[in-house]
Amino acid sequence: MNDDLRDLQELWQGQESHTKDVSEMIQSLNAFEAKLKKEKRRLQVLFPGTMLFLLALTFLFPMSIYYLIGIGLIGIAMMMILLLVYRNSYPNVSPDQDLSNKEFLQDTIDKLKGRKLITSRYMYIYTFLLVLGINLAYVEVLQEAGMIFRIFSHGFVTVILPIANIIAIRKREGKNNKELDPLIDQLERLKLAE
Amino acid sequence: MNLYREEQFRELYEAYKDKVFRLCLGFLANEAQADDLFQDIMLKIWNKLDSFREESQIGTWVYRIATNTALQSIHKQKKAKETSAPLPAEMAEIPQTSVDEGDPRLTMLKKQMATLKEIDRLILSLLLEGCSYQEIAEITGLSMSNVGVKIKRIKERLRKKLTHHE
Numbered sequence: 001m002n003d004d005l006r007d008l009q010e011l012w013q014g015q016e017s018h019t020k021d022v023s024e025m026i027q028s029l030n031a032f033e034a035k036l037k038k039e040k041r042r043l044q045v046l047f048p049g050t051m052l053f054l055l056a057l058t059f060l061f062p063m064s065i066y067y068l069i070g071i072g073l074i075g076i077a078m079m080m081i082l083l084l085v086y087r088n089s090y091p092n093v094s095p096d097q098d099l100s101n102k103e104f105l106q107d108t109i110d111k112l113k114g115r116k117l118i119t120s121r122y123m124y125i126y127t128f129l130l131v132l133g134i135n136l137a138y139v140e141v142l143q144e145a146g147m148i149f150r151i152f153s154h155g156f157v158t159v160i161l162p163i164a165n166i167i168a169i170r171k172r173e174g175k176n177n178k179e180l181d182p183l184i185d186q187l188e189r190l191k192l193a194e
Numbered sequence: 195m196n197l198y199r200e201e202q203f204r205e206l207y208e209a210y211k212d213k214v215f216r217l218c219l220g221f222l223a224n225e226a227q228a229d230d231l232f233q234d235i236m237l238k239i240w241n242k243l244d245s246f247r248e249e250s251q252i253g254t255w256v257y258r259i260a261t262n263t264a265l266q267s268i269h270k271q272k273k274a275k276e277t278s279a280p281l282p283a284e285m286a287e288i289p290q291t292s293v294d295e296g297d298p299r300l301t302m303l304k305k306q307m308a309t310l311k312e313i314d315r316l317i318l319s320l321l322l323e324g325c326s327y328q329e330i331a332e333i334t335g336l337s338m339s340n341v342g343v344k345i346k347r348i349k350e351r352l353r354k355k356l357t358h359h360e
Contacts, residue, residue, distance in 0.1 A: 008352075012303070013322070015215075015216050015219065015300075016212050017216075189230065
């Protein structure tokens with residue numbers, strides 16, 4: 001039996017692990033956060049820039065209440081997304097302090113879930129407000145234009161813009177599921193192992 | 195300090211990842227479940243790294259954490275099963291083995307391991323890793339004589355099965 005055991009030991013010890021390193025997960029989290037930081041910087045420029053441009057128009061040309069309500073809605077929609085992006089940001093993950101901290105793990109899980117919610121819920125609200133805002137602003141802006149052009153412009157904003165946005169949102173949701181779900185699962189497991 | 199700890203963990207991870215993974219595999223047989231258990235063990239090792247005292251062998255310390263985590267995970271699974279649909283006793287005890295395309299003796303060994311009691315599965319895994327009786331006793335918290343008796347029974351059972359298989 002001892003010879004058999006030695007043979008079995010040799011066979012047994014020939015098996016190697018092919019599991020993921022914990023640091024791989026830390027890398028994924030930090031890489032994902034870096035990507036979002038870039039996106040955040042883009043939004044920081046794009047949103048205020050758009051709002052300034054729209055407000056500048058009110059000083060250059062006398063605008064009616066429709067236009068003001070319209071750009072107000074666009075502003076609210078942009079602010080909502082910007083605030084949500086900020087609220088769901090987390091600092092770089094440090095393996096020493098964070099992975100042994102249950103609160104940190106839960107917080108990161110909540111923030112990642114919050115990120116998913118921005119796409120799956122708030123981007124639809126954003127699209128709705130944007131369409132409504134642009135349509136209201138167009139009432140004023142296109143006042144002098146011909147009827148056909150006005151119908152075409154309102155139709156484009158009401159039909160094409162939401163369709164394009166919904167396609168983009170769906171794509172993003174798929175990407176989120178692929179990138180964020182494994183991270184959330186892994187963090188959940190780490191939390192349980194605590 | 196952080197860098198030192200990270201470095202210490204990386205060294206430990208490299209040295210023990212295969213051994214710990216095999217222990218998980220011996221305990222759970224199913225590779226996907228073994229993967230999950232492996233990650234839980236590694237995380238516990240990371241979290242407890244500061245509490246490691248040089249007075250014990252690092253290998254014994256690692257195996258002790260692995261053994262305790264494996265036993266805890268089985269208890270958690272049992273609790274979860276109790277609250278869901280009940281399984282026949284033998285199905286609840288024996289883990290489902292994954293398909294193994296390697297050496298037939300290894301497949302046979304894994305099948306036999308799956309039929310053992312939890313603690314016996316751990317003892318056999320440790321024995322296959324080359325641990326001494328004393329180390330196994332230290333890791334599992336059993337007495338040396340108890341470990342000796344258990345190993346004798348396990349060997350006897352394996353011998354019968356392997357002879358029968360040949």
